[in-house]
Amino acid sequence: MNREKESNFASAVFYLHNNEGQITPFLERVWAELEQHFKQFEIIAVNDASQDGSVEEIRRFMAQKDRAMPLTIVNMSLYQGVELCMNAGLDLSIGDFIFEFDSLSLCYPEGQIFDAYRNALTGYDIVSVRPRRGRSLTSRLFYGIFNRSSGSNYKIGTDIFRVLSRRALNRVHAISATPAYRKAAYAASGLKLCAIELPSSAGADANQPLRFSLAMNSLVLYTDVGYRVCAGISLLMLLCTLAELVYTLVIFLGGGHPIEGWTTTMLVLSVGFFGVFLILSLVLKYLSLVVDLIFRQQKYLVEGIEKL
Amino acid sequence: MNWDKIIFGAGLYGLYAALQCGQRGEKILVLERDAAPFMRATYINQARVHMGYHYPRSFSTAIKSAHYFERFHRDYEFCELTSFDQVYATSARYSWTNAAEFRRFCRAANILCEDLPPERFFNPGLCDGAFLTREYTYDAQILKQYFLDKLAPLKNVVIRCSEQPSEIEKEEEHWQVKTSKGERESAPFLLNATYAGVNDIHAMMGFEPFKIKYELCELILCTVAKPLENIGITVMDGPFFSIMPFGKTGLHSLTSVTFTPHVTSYDPLPTFDCQQRSGGLCRPGSLYNCNECPAKPASAWPYMSQLAKKYLREEFGFSYKGSLFSMKPILKASEIDDSRPTVVRVLSDSPRFVSVLSGKINTVYDLDEVLS
Numbered sequence: 150m151n152r153e154k155e156s157n158f159a160s161a162v163f164y165l166h167n168n169e170g171q172i173t174p175f176l177e178r179v180w181a182e183l184e185q186h187f188k189q190f191e192i193i194a195v196n197d198a199s200q201d202g203s204v205e206e207i208r209r210f211m212a213q214k215d216r217a218m219p220l221t222i223v224n225m226s227l228y229q230g231v232e233l234c235m236n237a238g239l240d241l242s243i244g245d246f247i248f249e250f251d252s253l254s255l256c257y258p259e260g261q262i263f264d265a266y267r268n269a270l271t272g273y274d275i276v277s278v279r280p281r282r283g284r285s286l287t288s289r290l291f292y293g294i295f296n297r298s299s300g301s302n303y304k305i306g307t308d309i310f311r312v313l314s315r316r317a318l319n320r321v322h323a324i325s326a327t328p329a330y331r332k333a334a335y336a337a338s339g340l341k342l343c344a345i346e347l348p349s350s351a352g353a354d355a356n357q358p359l360r361f362s363l364a365m366n367s368l369v370l371y372t373d374v375g376y377r378v379c380a381g382i383s384l385l386m387l388l389c390t391l392a393e394l395v396y397t398l399v400i401f402l403g404g405g406h407p408i409e410g411w412t413t414t415m416l417v418l419s420v421g422f423f424g425v426f427l428i429l430s431l432v433l434k435y436l437s438l439v440v441d442l443i444f445r446q447q448k449y450l451v452e453g454i455e456k457l
Numbered sequence: 458m459n460w461d462k463i464i465f466g467a468g469l470y471g472l473y474a475a476l477q478c479g480q481r482g483e484k485i486l487v488l489e490r491d492a493a494p495f496m497r498a499t500y501i502n503q504a505r506v507h508m509g510y511h512y513p514r515s516f517s518t519a520i521k522s523a524h525y526f527e528r529f530h531r532d533y534e535f536c537e538l539t540s541f542d543q544v545y546a547t548s549a550r551y552s553w554t555n556a557a558e559f560r561r562f563c564r565a566a567n568i569l570c571e572d573l574p575p576e577r578f579f580n581p582g583l584c585d586g587a588f589l590t591r592e593y594t595y596d597a598q599i600l601k602q603y604f605l606d607k608l609a610p611l612k613n614v615v616i617r618c619s620e621q622p623s624e625i626e627k628e629e630e631h632w633q634v635k636t637s638k639g640e641r642e643s644a645p646f647l648l649n650a651t652y653a654g655v656n657d658i659h660a661m662m663g664f665e666p667f668k669i670k671y672e673l674c675e676l677i678l679c680t681v682a683k684p685l686e687n688i689g690i691t692v693m694d695g696p697f698f699s700i701m702p703f704g705k706t707g708l709h710s711l712t713s714v715t716f717t718p719h720v721t722s723y724d725p726l727p728t729f730d731c732q733q734r735s736g737g738l739c740r741p742g743s744l745y746n747c748n749e750c751p752a753k754p755a756s757a758w759p760y761m762s763q764l765a766k767k768y769l770r771e772e773f774g775f776s777y778k779g780s781l782f783s784m785k786p787i788l789k790a791s792e793i794d795d796s797r798p799t800v801v802r803v804l805s806d807s808p809r810f811v812s813v814l815s816g817k818i819n820t821v822y823d824l825d826e827v828l829s
Contacts, residue, residue, distance in 0.1 A: 158763045189759040219715075219760065240550040241696070243763045315767065322582030326549065 159183055159190040159266070160244030164231050164251050165204075166197040171253040172206045178255055179248075180214075182262045192220045195238040198228045232363065236327050239318060247318065249311040249331075256280075257309055257347055265312045265345060274317035274340035277308040277332075281346045291364050295333070298372040303342040305332045316340070330363060333371035369440070376437040380430060387426040394419040460486045460644040463634055465658060466651035467494035467616055470813055472604040473821045474648055477828050479614035486642055487614070488634075490621035490654075491746050494605070498652045499818070500597040501676055501748060501783035503712055504704045506530065506537060507817050508592045510545050510570075513554045513562045513694055518798065522819065523568050526592075529819035536599040538705050541687040543592040546575060546584040548768075553694045556586025563588070578690060583768050594689070595818060596704025625662050632808050648827075649812040653784035656725055657742050659812065664804050667814060669786040671727035672718035673747055676781045677711040677758055678703060682774035685709065690769070698765045700775060708778055713764050716757040718785070727784070747782040756780045786814065799823045 161179050165172065176192070183190040196204055204222060211220055223237055231251055239247060246266060257278060269276045288307055296304040313335070320338045321328055328334035335342060369375040397415040400407060462478055464471045467489035475485045491497065505511070508526045509519030530537065547556050554562070563570030571589040578587055608614050617636075624635040625647070634642045649658045656666040679700065689701025689709075698713035720729050726741040734752035739745035747753055758777050765775070788800065799815035801823055811827050 158759065189763070191760075237550075243760070243767045245763075319580050319582070322580075326582055 154188045155186055155266075156188055157245040158243065159187045159246050159248065160193060160242035161190065161248040161250065162193045162195065162235060162238035162242055163249075163253065164197065164234055164238070165194050165199055165253075166228070166231075167199045167201045167203060168253050169199075169201040169203050169206055171255075172203050173210055175250075175253040175255060176207065176210050178259070179250075179262065182260070186263045186266070191242070191244065193223060193238045193242055194220065195223045195225065195234040197225050197230070197234045230360070230363075232330060233327075235331060245315050247313045247315070249313060251308065251310070254309060261345075261347075262310070265310070268343060268345060269312045269314060272341060273343040274314045274320075275335045275338070275342040276312045276345065277306075277335075277342070278310055278345045278347065279306045279308045281348060291368075294374060295368060295372060298368075298374045298377070299333070299336060300372070301336045303336045304344070305336050306344065308332065308344075309347070311335075329370055330367040333367050337371050373437070376433065379433050383426050383430045383433065387423065387430065390419045390422040390426060394423060458486075458640075458642055459631075460484045460642060462486075462646040462648060463488065463632070463642055463644040464648045464650060465622060466649070466654065467491075467618070468497060468499040468650060468652060469495070469600065469604075469818055470650040470652075470815065470821055470824060471648070472601075472608070472616075474650065474824055474828055475614050475616070476604060476607055476611075477825070479608060479611040482613060485614045486644070487616040488620050488622060488636060489616065489618045490637075491749075492619050494616065494618070495597050495601040496748070497746055497783050498785065499601075501674075501781040502785075502816075502818075503676070503699060503701065503710050504594045504597065504818075505701070506593040506595050506819050508568055508590065509566050510563070510568065510590050510592060510691075511693075513559055516562075516566065519562070519566045519568075522817065523566055525819040525822060528822060530593065533595065533600060533603070536596045536603065536704070537593040538596065538702050539593045541594075541689055541702050543590045543689045543701065544573065544578060544587055544691070545570075545590050546579065546587040546690065546692050548692050548695060548697055549583055549585040551695045552697075559586060559588065559693070563590075578688075578770060578773065579768050580770060584692065592689075594702050594704055596706065599705065622658070622661065625658075627805075627808060630808050632810070644808075646809040647811070649810070652814065653727075653786050654744055655786065655812055655814050656727075657744065659804075660726055660742055662810070664810070664812075666725040667786070667800070667802075667812070668789040669725075669727075669814075670789055671722045671724075672785045672787065673720045673729065673731075673754065674712075674717045674783055674785045675719060675754070675757055676717070676783070677756065677761055678706075678708045678778040678781065679711050679775040680778050681709045681776075682772065685773045685775060688773075690773075692768055698761065698768070700765055700769075709775060711761055711765060711775065713757075713761045716760040716764065719754045719757065719782075723789075744784055747784050750782070753782045785816070787816070788814065801827055803827065 161183060179192065194207060207222060221241065223241060225234055235249060235251060246269060248262065261278060265276045265278050292306055317335065317338060317340050320340055321334050324338065397412060397419060401412045461483035462485050464474055464485065464487045467487050471487055472494060475487050479485050506526060506529055507522040509522035512518040547554055547559050560570060569591040573587040573589050575584040575587040621637050622634050623637045626633045631643045631645050632647050636642065649655055651658060656669060659666050691699040691701065696715045700709050700711045703710040722728055728741045731752040731754065732739045735745060735750050739750060799817065799820040801811065801813045804810045804812060813824060
């Protein structure tokens with residue numbers, strides 16, 4: 150194949166945490182594809198405090214390459230998890246297009262990396278490659294809830310890797326400096342996103358168990374699930390106490406004869422709780438506003454402007 | 458022949474020393490291995506007249522730079538470009554400093570630092586502060602002409618180019634220097650102002666080498682789009698870049714901390730793979746001019762430009778004009794605090810032998826002390 154190589158600069162950022170066994174085949178695949186298609190590229194390994202020989206494997210790999218392409222290793226001070234690490238790698242990258250590998254899994258056909266890039270060139274700022282079916286029940290549940298309540302047209306899922314344009318990265322940074330959950334931030338960036346689904350569901354995200362606290366944070370930050378659930382419950386309680394108040398009044402006015410002191414106790418209780426739940430609902434509204442104000446630095450998001 | 462002083466290296470430090478001593482009537486010989494003065498580091502560097510902004514981690518270097526800045530400006534204003542806005546910015550990520558620290562540092566060093574909105578120059582989120590500062594750039598060619606014009610009428614100062622010492626021996630109160638052209642010269646005072654070649658001379662004379670890390674550096678010359686014409690931009694303090702006017706040439710220089718150094722050597726006499734490809738011109742113990750060398754590396758323009766493009770807003774465009782290569786020695790002790798002390802070391806008293814090593818143009822006055 151004698152095609153002209155792409156003159157866009159490509160960066161590949163990947164996450165490394167005790168992947169001694171996977172690193173060399175992964176690097177070979179990525180290197181080969183990038184070298185075949187791009188005039189210039191760089192690879193950034195974010196080493197999340199690996200304790201095995203992963204870094205030595207990378208050095209060995211680099212030692213046998215004669216072409217000097219910058220491979221940078223970012224060594225994290227202590228274990229910080231994939232989101233923070235990938236943000237560190239992305240911040241260092243200089244490419245026009247950035248390939249993001251959260252895991253070193255190679256469960257996609259050869260040529261897929263460049264295919265995803267070509268897809269990006271057709272007008273997508275973010276292209277994610279994922280298996281057709283999500284894997285575990287919990288992750289399906291999470292993505293189900295997330296996608297239903299995020300308000301974005303784009304559905305997130307268990308990605309194997311992604312391609313981002315520099316524009317997308319700039320946009321995401323303009324919204325918040327360090328996105329808590331990249332996938333959700335991309336989906337919420339308002340830019341065009343496309344997902345390539347692979348036929349098999351094999352091996353996706355082998356080293357990525359769904360992280361509960363991250364999942365909760367993402368739901369709170371990027372969707373209104375939290376607010377809606379809380380508001381629903383407090384509204385329900387509000388209605389209950391209101392019903393109880395009415396019931397108490399009916400008994401009281403209807404001349405019923407409950408145990409002495411019941412009516413006054415119930416009146417105080419229901420009026421008191423009514424007030425408490427009312428205030429809680431208001432506080433929730435305020436809290437959701439505060440999250441919105443702090444977290445979103447930009448008020449509106451445009452995908453692009455078209456003049457006719 | 459007998460001289461009062463022999464100076465190795467016709468860079469700024471060498472010619473400054475020659476002029477100072479020549480004007481006092483001393484007999485001075487300057488030996489320069491290249492075909493003309495000012496062909497290496499004096500010419501091939503960012504051409505910054507340092508005010509100290511560069512050293513937020515080394516207060517002492519900053520203060521000293523600021524002090525010498527005014528003096529250099531008074532003495533050599535004719536070769537300076539002063540009519541541009543020098544913008545320093547602190548990168549939001551991976552920086553050893555930040556906007557608040559930088560402000561505090563400038564206040565402490567008493568140097569101008571005016572806040573500018575970072576989004577005027579940079580893509581969102583990349584820099585947390587941008588500052589208008591006062592710093593100039595000098596034109597090495599104009600400076601060279603000044604020195605040559607000043608030295609021309611002095612019959613007691615001789616500059617011999619394409620000639621270098623090949624043997625140096627001590628003979629009572631004198632140094633006997635045999636040159637590459639077979640000449641024999643003698644003086645009671647040797648000044649080693651060869652910068653990257655400093656340890657080559659030490660090795661020849663049997664003195665202990667400076668502890669130096671050598672980097673083969675590339676400076677890229679660019680033509681720039683209108684919005685960038687009267688602006689210099691430096692992103693601090695870490696793996697970033699600088700694009701600023703290059704003297705009065707009308708071009709900008711582009712450098713980056715990660716991509717400007719091509720190869721590195723920690724050997725006392727620097728050893729590089731490219732020396733074998735230089736056709737015998739360069740070897741450990743005798744560094745050739747990297748910019749003239751047939752084995753100079755391929756340009757890192759794709760990387761440097763990409764890095765700058767990532768930070769700069771689109772309207773600040775720039776394009777490739779050419780590359781300049783030179784060897785840069787960095788004192789190992791200064792890596793942590795990034796200080797750039799000017800080292801003037803007297804290695805022998807009688808006969809006198811002095812080595813100078815400085816990465817900054819405006820600390821040339823440090824020489825005065827040893828020349829008197």
